[in-house]
Amino acid sequence: VAMAHLAWRLAQRWCQSSLQVISFPVVQLHLNRTAMRASQKDFENAMNQVKLLKKDPGNEVKLKLYSLYKQATEGPCNMPKPGVFDLINKAKWDAWNALGSLPKETARQNYVDLVSSLSSSLESSSQVEPGTDRKSTGYETLMVTSEDGITKIMLNRPTKKNALNVEMYHEIMHALKAASKDDSAITVLTGNGDYYSSGNDLTNFTDIPPGGVEEKAKNGAILLREFVGCFIDFPKPLIAVVNGPAVGISVTLLGLFDAVYASDRATFHTPFSHLGQSPEGCSSYTFPKIMSPAKATEMLVFGKKLTAGEACAQGLVTEVFPDSTFQKEVWTRLKAFAKLPPNAMRISKEIIRNREKEKLHAVNAEECSVLQGRWLSDECMNAVVNFLSRKSKL
């Protein structure tokens, strides 16, 4: 027995040492290869991986990624230096320029290494809300699903409180157009995370085109008009499932929805005067009609924040549910609605909406034109700078 035991222990030790001898050079070889050079494929994979990061890695890391990407694809900084007031582009230029004559291959490798370290330290968005097939959406800022006769468009920038950046405006328009043609009976807009939406992403104001702030304001007004137009023209029942606080344009648009269900955690805030701005989303017309001119003034002019209960009492919200049962109760109800004959629902909505459509488009155009002027005002610029500097974005 003792001999057999000894033989067994010797065999074990031999195996372990052999494995060390065998495996070490293999690992070493692999490390040497990756340390030498990342392939174009590795680089592309890393670029895709960046898009999947759910948590924002912060401005410093984003600048590093930007500069390494530019260096890897274009070589040393070749952009004219932006002006001192063009803060965001100046920061990007500084980061790229600081890489000097770093070879493209090294920049590519550094980019791959940085993304790899981020992917392991930050949660990736492959951990999306259960039941959602991310691949089927193809959106960067939304999760769009279609089942039980309901197309659900979920705002998906929870770390930014679902603030609407330019990409999100475009994706929502795209998703609405697709939903208007798909075979679902109703369409729902909701938010992922604790907010429904914090409204317009205030960093939208920082990306100034070559034509300056005037061009920026003009483009913003064009985008806004087209965006709100999609809600005015949406042909099927459109329902808002307001899962949490709503700010700015995410509130004003509610006047164009066919029903609004809110959690009792939701609040409704349109701080336009505080931001040196003016109402949009046709709210200058829909809110006074829905809740009386004086109540609309309290919200749109004085920026009074409403609780879900108050918003319901004033007709902006259709019904409020306790947060603990909100999702269950609302979706049960929506699934029942979605079983109703879709053509009848569409035609009934058309009758209700058609009487107002022309007026709504005219209001939308006027609001956008007024806002275009507001965006150029000192009041607005100061408010945006205040927010961005509070959040260290400048």
Ligand SMILES: CCCCC/C=C/C(=O)SCCNC(=O)CCNC(=O)[C@H](O)C(C)(C)COP(=O)(O)OP(=O)(O)OC[C@H]1O[C@@H](n2cnc3c(N)ncnc32)[C@H](O)[C@@H]1OP(=O)(O)O
């Ligand atoms: C082109 C079309 C234009 C349409 C015109 C539309 C007008 C509007 O919608 S006006 C309303 C604009 N929105 C706001 O003024 C809200 C600004 N945000 C806030 O006041 C606060 O962030 C909050 C009350 C919504 C939430 O506060 P808090 O709970 O303290 O959370 P944080 O502030 O730390 O936010 C987390 C994270 O999200 C970023 N963020 C939130 N909202 C926005 C936003 N609207 N724009 C840009 N970024 C936003 C915030 O900066 C934080 O980011 P990090 O610091 O990177 O974590």
